[in-house]
Amino acid sequence: MPITITDVATRAGVSKTTVSRVLNGKGELDAATAARVRQVIAELGYVPKAGAVGLARGRTRVIGMLVPSLTWPWIGEVLQGTIDVVESAGYGLMVFTCTQGDQSMRRFAGQVSAKSFDGLVVIEPEGTLDYINSLHEQGLPVVLIDDREHRPRFPSVATTNRAGGEAAAEHLLSLGRSRAAVITGELRFGCSRERLAGFRSRMAESGHPISPKLVEGADFTFEGGLRAMTRLLHSDISFDAVFAHNDLSAAGALQALAEAKLRVPQDVAVVGFDDVPMAAYxxxxxxxxxxxxxxxxxxxxxxxxxxxxGGEQLLDEPHIVPTELVVRGSSHPQARSSEPGGA
Incomplete structure (x- = not known):
């Protein structure tokens, strides 16, 4: 049975008139009540009939944000940055995840059809870029926060993954670490390929190319980093440094090194990527x-x-926010043993 405005009103504990006012953005409403109604609309996947949608004639002053999941370690920081700007501008934010796959996307598509928000910020759930691009072509203002090396036909915000990899290599080389290993993220993601390319290029330029045997794949998790480091420790090539493609896998590498009785940074220096809050601890x-x-x-x-x-045109080119190397104890320049090793 199709979801009706009565279903929404019953679930939210309000009248049908209140739901209609939320949909049309008219009349004074308590902010908490309006937010609860919008949340119920999202949960039920309610799509009002075109004749009932006053939103089509005006503005909602709501921004949508589509993300793969809220459990990724860095999503919270991105979300908070978005919220800070959106709320300062007097807008609300509707967050959609893709944790239930096609069902999640159907609910999201229903909110698009209902014109529940004026514009969209996206951290791309895998495999949805063509759909997001079609929304842009249909007139929905979209900005992509991109970590996958995609070059969409609409505005995006990206960071310097390759330069970040180069900076990690330069730092380790400055410490005299010339036998580097790498724990990659999933190489189907552009961010992983860029980080590896930057690191590998700088090491090769210095005369210390990375052995293919010292490149281990992981999945951006603590457990994946621990397993990858364990495999490296059982390889037949020694190493004195490790560059991990995110902080969770770097933390897993630290655990494996500790279990192997190797000192960090004296025996093996470790550098991660992201600087999530746990990295300092x-x-x-x-x-x-x-x-x-x-x-x-x-x-x-x-x-x-x-x-x-402000009516400013959204340019179809990436806005670049640069990375920055942060040096802490895992690669402190004053800590160095006379005989570094790693396998």
């Missing part, structure tokens, strides 16, 4: 390439707000 604290996650959310929201409120 590992043992030892993790050196990492800071990805400006909150800044990326802020930049994406500002691009969208400038278009919606």
């Amino acid at each position: 590992t043992n030892p604290p993790l050196s990492t390439v800071r990805q400006p996650m909150r800044g990326m959310g802020e930049a994406a929201a500002r691009l969208l707000m400038s278009h919606l409120d």
Whole structure:
């Protein structure tokens, strides 16, 4: 049976008139009540009939945000950056995840059809880029926060993944670490390929190319980093440094090194990527390439707000927010043993 406005009103504990006012953006409503109604609309996947949607004639002053999941370690920072800008501009934010696959996307598509928001910020759920591009072509203002090396035909915010990899290599080389291993993220993602290419290029330029045997794939998780480091420790090639493609896998690598009775950074220096909050609290604290996650959310929201409120054109080119190397105890320049090793 199709979801009706009565279903929405019953679930939200309000009248049908209140639901209609939320849909049309008319009349004074308590902010908490309006937010509850919109949440129920999203949960039920309610799509009002065209004749009932006053939103089509005006503005909702709501921004949509589509993300793969809220459990990714850096999503919270991106979300907070987006919220800070959106709320400062007097807008609300509707967040959609894709944790239930096609069912999630059907609910999201229903909210698009209902014109529940004026513009969209996206961290692309895998396999949805063509659909998001079609929304842009149909007139929905969209800004993509991109970590997958995609070059969409609409505005995006990206960071310098390749330069971040180069900076990690330069730092390790400055410590005299010339036998580097790499724990990659999933190489189907552009961010992983860029980080590996930058690191590998800088090491090769210095005369210390990375052995293919010292490149281990992982999946951006603590467990994946631990397993990858265990495999490296059982290889027949020694190493004195490790570059992990995110902080969770770097933390897993630290655990494996500790279990192998190897000292960090004296025996093996470790550098991660992202600078999530836990990076400062590992043992030892993790050196990492800071990805400006909150800044990326802020930049994406500002691009969208400038278009919606200021009429500025959204340019089909990426807005770049640079990475930054953060040096902590896992690669401290003053800690070095006379005989580094790693296998």
